Amino acid sequence: MLRFCVVLLCGLWSCGVLSADRVTCGLVADRAAVGAERILNELTPAEIAEGWIRLFDGSTMFGWKANNDVNWQIVDGVIQADQGEPGLLNTTSEFADYELLCDFRLEKGGNSGIFLRTLPTPKEVTKDCYELNMCDSHPAFPTGSLVGIVKPSEKVTGEEKWMTYRVICQGKKIQVWLDGKPILDFTDDRPEARFRGVIGLQKNAGKAEYRNIFLRPLSTxxxxxxxxxxxxxxxxxxxxxxxxxxxxxxxxxxxxxxxxxxxxxxxxxxxxxxxxxxxxxxxxxxxxxxxxxxxxxxxxxxxxxxxxxxxxxxxxxxxxxxxxxxxxxxxxxxxxxxxxxxxxxxxxxxxxxxxxxxxxxxxxxxxxxxxxxxxxxxxxxxxxxxxxxxxxxxxxxxxxxxxxxxxxxxxxx
Structure with missing residues (x-):
């Protein structure tokens, strides 16, 4: 008998997944690429039909859980934090293969990141998660890097203004765009490669802000x-x-x-x-x-x-x-x-x-x-x-x- 331990999410349309290893932009991603305006934290009916879901509803922490006492709060439709020891605000749900979009703003000189396929409280950044960094001043793995693993193809900046990360995690491959520009294309052939986990927003050093957090599962x-x-x-x-x-x-x-x-x-x-x-x-x-x-x-x-x-x-x-x-x-x-x-x-x-x-x-x-x-x-x-x-x-x-x-x-x- 056919047997699955399944990730079953939306129907994939012709502008979505073309095969198990090839993905094109969906409607949300197209918006991110061109910087189009949208209603804050909302999906359009066409985007919902394409299979996108909201991870943040714009007004509550429903579906999220902090792993320490960072002062996470919601102000004017934005998740933000600026006090406390470094910590994560995690989704309560795990995901495997997906396309993720997230707007972020980091104060000058700050250091935070978006954690992909992470354990709720990762101990080793190269084994327990993929940390997509937001830190222009990081000496080894600046903005756009997967910390401890790989740097972006060219230097980028990610401070003082709203920017959008688009991420595709599919099997061993992780691809990243910043404001529509491709900056990282990495295949993880290490024994430590991770294939599932929660998604975490990090507050490390300085004020970090997040909004418009959307996900579409892949490989269905x-x-x-x-x-x-x-x-x-x-x-x-x-x-x-x-x-x-x-x-x-x-x-x-x-x-x-x-x-x-x-x-x-x-x-x-x-x-x-x-x-x-x-x-x-x-x-x-x-x-x-x-x-x-x-x-x-x-x-x-x-x-x-x-x-x-x-x-x-x-x-x-x-x-x-x-x-x-x-x-x-x-x-x-x-x-x-x-x-x-x-x-x-x-x-x-x-x-x-x-x-x-x-x-x-x-x-x-x-x-x-x-x-x-x-x-x-x-x-x-x-x-x-x-x-x-x-x-x-x-x-x-x-x-x-x-x-x-x-x-x-x-x-x-």
């Missing part, structure tokens, strides 16, 4: 061929009807489940979903046990339900789209019925995060005791994906399911 593979249900099967006892038309999986009636042949453990998943009625209920189950007529859906459930209470989108009526059903509600209902919704799910170990239309709505760590059945406890073991037909009113569409393997965590020496 389709999980649905757009023509038929190859790679999927109906769970015994299902009443739902799953058909394919217009490159979409269409489901009506219920309940029932369409289950993947492949299994997924650590992964990031993206799919588009559309409800064709008001307040319809569905979901994508993951890390699920193989479905049977008696137990068709023993897994975690990424909820699809766009209802909310008291005319307040921060009050989901039924866990909310992007929430983990019966575990944690979405912090906000972003999506609407009868509209295509981009769903992004990242599961690594006990940590689960979800984005809806590019906005992170769930950041949860399962602290329950381990169990084979996710309904009863923590499961990190790989399991099936399952698309749900919830009840006789079900009328949904799914499309654009894609995935890419998240490399295993290296064994400790």
């Amino acid at each position: 593979r389709p999980l649905f061929n757009g023509k038929d249900l190859t790679g999927w099967h109906l769970v015994p006892g299902s009443k739902s009807r799953f058909t394919v038309a217009d490159s979409e999986i269409q489901v009506v009636d219920g309940r029932g489940f369409l289950e993947s042949e492949a299994e997924f453990g650590d992964f990031v998943l993206q799919a588009e979903a559309k409800t064709n009625g008001a307040l319809l209920n569905s979901g994508i189950f993951f890390r699920a046990m193989a479905g049977t007529e008696k137990d068709p859906s023993n897994g975690y459930e990424l909820q699809i339900h766009n209802g909310y209470k008291d005319n307040d989108r921060t009050k989901p009526a039924d866990f909310g789209t992007g929430g983990i059903y019966r575990r944690i509600p979405a912090r906000r209902v972003v999506s609407n019925d009868r509209e295509w919704t981009q769903l992004t799910l990242v599961a690594t170990g006990p940590h689960i995060a979800a984005w809806v239309n590019g906005e992170q709505v769930t950041d949860w760590t399962d602290t329950r005791k381990p169990s084979e059945n996710p309904r009863e406890g923590l499961r990190t073991k790989a399991g099936r994906l399952s698309l749900q037909g919830h009840d006789p009113t079900t009328d949904l569409r799914f499309r654009g399911l894609k995935g890419a393997e998240l490399p295993p965590i290296p064994a400790k020496p």
Whole structure:
């Protein structure tokens, strides 16, 4: 049986990934290259459709965690810090292959960086992370360097004004652009090469500021061929009807489940979903046990339900789209019925995060005791994906399911 510990995120469009080892600029990257203006910390609908997500929502630290007592704060849509011992503000989610954009501003004489594929608290800069430096005065590895590893192709400056790093991490290759200009193209053939980790913003010396932090995963593979249900099967006892038309999986009636042949453990998943009625209920189950007529859906459930209470989108009526059903509600209902919704799910170990239309709505760590059945406890073991037909009113569409393997965590020496 095909088996993945997957990073499943968005559909890649023709202006995205062309192959496993060749990438072209997406819409966000094009903007970075030409210095185009944008709404601060926001993605356009076209960028969301291309698969970009916001790592910083512009107003909260949701999805981030500091590794020490640096005075991280948000001022006018900017993450900034200027006091405390050197430290990192890390994403709570891990990523492997991705395209990253981040605006930064560093005061004159300062020293900070963006940490790629890093451990939350790296000890050895050449083994535990890739530190993309911001420090014009560094004697050995100035701005644009991967500290301790490689310098940029030419000297650049990164102080006193807003600038944009664009980074592509894909397999052993790391490429860097500064304000649209390529400055580094490095293939890491060392035994210490890293292939997954969190992303960290550093405050080292002087004031460091960050904004417009966006990510698009790379190296994804389709999980649905757009023509038929190859790679999927109906769970015994299902009443739902799953058909394919217009490159979409269409489901009506219920309940029932369409289950993947492949299994997924650590992964990031993206799919588009559309409800064709008001307040319809569905979901994508993951890390699920193989479905049977008696137990068709023993897994975690990424909820699809766009209802909310008291005319307040921060009050989901039924866990909310992007929430983990019966575990944690979405912090906000972003999506609407009868509209295509981009769903992004990242599961690594006990940590689960979800984005809806590019906005992170769930950041949860399962602290329950381990169990084979996710309904009863923590499961990190790989399991099936399952698309749900919830009840006789079900009328949904799914499309654009894609995935890419998240490399295993290296064994400790």
